[in-house]
Amino acid sequence: MNDLAFTSFTLIGVDAQKFLQGQVLLHIERLAENTTRYTGICDLKGRIHFGLWITKLNPEEFQIVTTQDQAEDFALHIKKYGAFSKMKLEKTGTVYPTVTGIQTEFSNSETDINAWQLQAIESGQAWISKLTEHEFQPQELRLHQRDGVDYDKGCYLGQEIVARLWFKAKPKHWLHLVLGDGEVPVSATKLNNDVEVVNSIAIASGYKALVIAKPAALEELSLTVLDLPEALSADVARPQ
Numbered sequence: 001m002n003d004l005a006f007t008s009f010t011l012i013g014v015d016a017q018k019f020l021q022g023q024v025l026l027h028i029e030r031l032a033e034n035t036t037r038y039t040g041i042c043d044l045k046g047r048i049h050f051g052l053w054i055t056k057l058n059p060e061e062f063q064i065v066t067t068q069d070q071a072e073d074f075a076l077h078i079k080k081y082g083a084f085s086k087m088k089l090e091k092t093g094t095v096y097p098t099v100t101g102i103q104t105e106f107s108n109s110e111t112d113i114n115a116w117q118l119q120a121i122e123s124g125q126a127w128i129s130k131l132t133e134h135e136f137q138p139q140e141l142r143l144h145q146r147d148g149v150d151y152d153k154g155c156y157l158g159q160e161i162v163a164r165l166w167f168k169a170k171p172k173h174w175l176h177l178v179l180g181d182g183e184v185p186v187s188a189t190k191l192n193n194d195v196e197v198v199n200s201i202a203i204a205s206g207y208k209a210l211v212i213a214k215p216a217a218l219e220e221l222s223l224t225v226l227d228l229p230e231a232l233s234a235d236v237a238r239p240q
Contacts, residue, residue, distance in 0.1 A: 004113050004129075006106065007071035008095040009064045011078070013087025017059040023081065023157060024052065025138050027150035031056045036063075036105050038125065039148040041077070043134055046161030048141070050074050051128030053104060065095055065106050069130040099123060102146050102229050117201045118208065124232040126175060126198045126210045131187040136198065139165055140212050142175045145232050170237040173212045179224040181206040191221055 011020070020028045026039035036055040040048040050073070053065040066074050071091070078089045095106040099119040120127065126141045139162075143149045151166045165171065173194060184207040189197045194217035200209035208226075211218075218225055227233065 004117065005068040006065050006095050006097060007068045008092045008106065009066075009071075009075070010090050010092055011062045011064055011087055012060060012090070013085070014060055015082075015085040016062055016087045017056075019082050019085045019087060020054070020062065021153070022155065024054065025143065025149040025156065025162070026054065026147075027153040028054070028056065030150070033058060036103060037147050038104065038127070039143065040128060040138060042138070042156070042158030042162060044158055044161075045134075046137055046158040046165065047134050048128050048136055048138060049133050049157075050077065051133075053106065063092075063106075067127065067129045068094070070128070070133065099125070102231055114201065117199070118203070121199055121201055121208050121210050122177065122226075124175060124177060124210065124228045129187060132198060135188060135196070136212055137165060137171065138162060139236055140171050140174050141198070142228075142232050142236055145234065145236070151238075166238050173214050174236040175228070175232070176211050176213050176215070176218060177226045177228050178209050178211055178218065179206065179226055180209060181222065183207075185209065191223075192217055195221060 017028055023041050024039045026037055033056050036053055038053050040052060041050040043049045050070055055063040096111040097104045097106055097116045098111055102123045104125060138149045151163060184200050184202045185197045187197055187199060195211050195213040198210045198212060200207050
């Protein structure tokens with residue numbers, strides 16, 4: 001049985017956009033209305049704490065979706081940091097995902113979660129859950145290649161570290177799609193010192209997984225590296 005589920009919230013109020021602009025990796029002010037993008041809220045070490053699908057309905061109303069296992073902590077986070085903002089967060093219930101290109105959209109119509117997981121993994125749509133919070137940097141997940149990070153926006157949690165890694169360094173580990181044999185490794189499993197599982201799912205011949213890894217470390221394992229979509233195939237480093 002698949003225990004992956006998704007919880008939807010609405011964030012409504014005159015301060016909603018301003019508040020999110022100071023929290024998430026995405027440039028909320030530039031996000032087109034009725035467009036869903038996957039982004040995150042980082043911790044102070046520049047690693048993703050909450051993974052979020054955000055849809056901007058208008059500057060004063062947003063739909064935000066998290067994995068169900070992060071929903072309670074996310075609500076507490078908003079209550080803490082948004083205590084003095086003119087807005088209200090309300091849980092609206094369970095929603096269901098559908099893959100559209102390299103993005104995901106949600107609705108109230110039930111969909112096959114296993115089918116979504118496979119499609120998401122194959123299209124490089126890594127997602128953060130309770131098991132993987134505080135584990136990965138946005139650049140490692142290729143979030144900038146799927147419009148989930150803006151490096152030229154103002155301050156947000158972890159911004160100094162995220163920006164420094166982008167402008168002054170190059171990640172040693174980044175997202176790969178792999179095919180493996182045997183038992184499916186759960187999220188956050190380290191296959192070796194330089195390969196960590198983000199998401200995985202069983203298939204007839206073994207499993208497919210998204211991993212954060214050094215390319216050389218993948219060669220030490222009995223894994224087949226598969227192609228990601230073209231949009232996610234470029235170098236993860238900032239173009240020089």
